[in-house]
Amino acid sequence: MKIVSVVGARPQFVKAFVVSRRLEPDHEERLVHTGQHYSDDLSAVFFEELSIPEPDYNLGVGSDTHGRQTAAMIEGIEEILLEESPALILLYGDTNSTLAGAIAASKLDVPIAHVEAGLRSHDRSMPEEINRVLTDHVSDLLFAPSDLAKTMLEEEGITDGVHVVGDVGYDAVRWARGRAADRSEILEGSTLEEAEYVLGTIHRPKNTDTPSRLTAIVDALADAPRRVVVPLHPRTEATLREYGLWEDAKRDLEIIDPVGYLDFVRLLEGAERVVTDSGGVQKEAFYLETPCITLREETEWQETVDCGWNRLVGADRAAILEALRSTSWPRSAPSLYGDGHTAEKIVAILEASIDR
Numbered sequence: 001m002k003i004v005s006v007v008g009a010r011p012q013f014v015k016a017f018v019v020s021r022r023l024e025p026d027h028e029e030r031l032v033h034t035g036q037h038y039s040d041d042l043s044a045v046f047f048e049e050l051s052i053p054e055p056d057y058n059l060g061v062g063s064d065t066h067g068r069q070t071a072a073m074i075e076g077i078e079e080i081l082l083e084e085s086p087a088l089i090l091l092y093g094d095t096n097s098t099l100a101g102a103i104a105a106s107k108l109d110v111p112i113a114h115v116e117a118g119l120r121s122h123d124r125s126m127p128e129e130i131n132r133v134l135t136d137h138v139s140d141l142l143f144a145p146s147d148l149a150k151t152m153l154e155e156e157g158i159t160d161g162v163h164v165v166g167d168v169g170y171d172a173v174r175w176a177r178g179r180a181a182d183r184s185e186i187l188e189g190s191t192l193e194e195a196e197y198v199l200g201t202i203h204r205p206k207n208t209d210t211p212s213r214l215t216a217i218v219d220a221l222a223d224a225p226r227r228v229v230v231p232l233h234p235r236t237e238a239t240l241r242e243y244g245l246w247e248d249a250k251r252d253l254e255i256i257d258p259v260g261y262l263d264f265v266r267l268l269e270g271a272e273r274v275v276t277d278s279g280g281v282q283k284e285a286f287y288l289e290t291p292c293i294t295l296r297e298e299t300e301w302q303e304t305v306d307c308g309w310n311r312l313v314g315a316d317r318a319a320i321l322e323a324l325r326s327t328s329w330p331r332s333a334p335s336l337y338g339d340g341h342t343a344e345k346i347v348a349i350l351e352a353s354i355d356r
Contacts, residue, residue, distance in 0.1 A: 001028065001087045001350070001351065002027070002030065002084065002087055003028070003029050003086055003089070004030045004032060004077075004084055004088075004090070005019075005029055005030070005031050005032065005091075005092075006034065006091055006097055006098070006101040007032070008034035008036030008061075008073070008095055008096070009036050009095045009097065010261075010280075011092075011095075011169075011279075012092040012095065012097065012098075013052065013261075014261055015115060015116070015168045015169060016052070017050040017052050017172065018168050018171040018175065018342075018343040019090070019168060019343045019346055022347040023347055027347075030056045030057070030080070030086065031052070031053065031057070032055060032057045032059065033055035033058045034061050034076070034096075034097040035060040035062050036061060036095060036096060049260045049261050057076075057080050059072070059076040059077075066096060066127055069096050070103075073096065074103050077104040081104060081110055086110065087354050088110065088113055088140070088350070089101055089104075089105040090113050091113065091114050091115065091135060093115070093132070094116070094119070094128040094135070095128070098132070099135055102114070102134065102139065103134075103138075106138040111141070111353075112138060112140050112141070113139065113141040113142075113143065113346075113350060114135050114136060114143065116143070116144075116149075116167075117142035117143055117144050117162070118136065118144040118146075118148075118151075118152045118153040118158075118162070119132055119145070119152070119301070120132070121296075121299060122298060125206070126204075128279075132300075133156075136156070136158060137158065140161050140353075142161055143163055143165045143342075143349075144162060144164045144165070145164075145337050145338070146164065146166075146167075146303060146337055147164060148302060148303060149164070150162055163345075163349055165342050165345040165346055165349070166337050166338015166339060166340075166341070166342035167337035167338055167342060168342045168346070169280065169283055169284065169287070170283075170338055171340050171341065171342050171343050173284055173287045174287075176262055176265045177265060177269065180263070180266040180269075183262055184262045184263050184266035186263040186267060195270065196226060196227070197227045197228070197229050197254075197272060198224050198226050198227065198228045198274065198275060199228075199229055199230075199268055199273075199274040199276075199290075200221055200229065200230040200253070200274070200276065201233070201277070201278050201281055202214075202217060202230070202233070202236050202276075203233040203235060203236055203277065203278065204278075204295075205235075206277075207277050207295055208239045214239060214240070214245060214315075216315045216316065216317040217295055218240075218249050219317055220317045220321050221253055222252035224321070225324060226272055227254055228252075228253050228275070229254045229256060229267065230254065230256070231256050231258050231259045232255050232256070234258075268281070268285060268288055268290055271290050272291075273324070274290050274291070275320065276292065276294060277295040277296050279300055279301060282294055282304055283301050285309070286304045286309050286336075289332065292310040293310075293311050293320065293323040293324065294311065294312050294313065295315060295320070296314060297314045298312065299312060303336045303337075307333070307334055308330045309333055311323045
């Protein structure tokens, strides 16, 4: 079976590697990197750490407006699909790369398999929400991480080809946790102590491109009861400088360069809690039982909120500080997103579907 897999951003590299390992022995995979994340810190380091082979195709699209970036990806992916004639295209998550792959494949009548189908934040102002909704509606196989995700699909009239398989991110975290313990030296090479720091990540445009929101977040983190370590996204640094917040952030927060996946997992597991606006970090924190404070008003991972491991605080300074100071968190995390063998289930379903 020949499969074209499309990735373009850090979360997709992590998801794809666990599935690619299961495909490798018996199937022919063509890996397409769109270039959506193109710096070494956000791209190449993940290929190296996860032992992902060099992509068969690198479109090198880079940063641009949503429309121009997606259009360039559609054009490049279409050419690859015409050349390779795969049995299906495998897409992950909710980036512009995902939507581009879905559009290109649907126009060529190439079957589409979508990993992380059915996630909904119900915020149509988020580009990711539009991407995931549109992708789900043209997909033939929809791999939902939870029963709630399946319900979201059913409410939109999508019932055929839906499989609740769990989350490939859980597979990845289980693998990375053990590997990071042996290989990551990010804590040993610093003055950070286990459970004595807060990890922070800020990258969503709603937070970084709105001065009042970014100011409130930085001010709250500056007053946190513990040191706050922030591996800083390049876009966030640019807006901090633009809004005159850079000097305050450098003074009050421990800003470090972006880190690889293993180092990030080690930092996240060692943190007393995490403050983030990332969907992926929310669930990684849940798997590692690190309390999560989410700088959004909604989440596509609602189950983590319902069970008490995740708190939605938006960009409200008082709410952020209250969550940072709270001692009321669950003792253990329930099993919500599968058993850590999601990749195996996905490959088995792909094989059965193509054989029909």
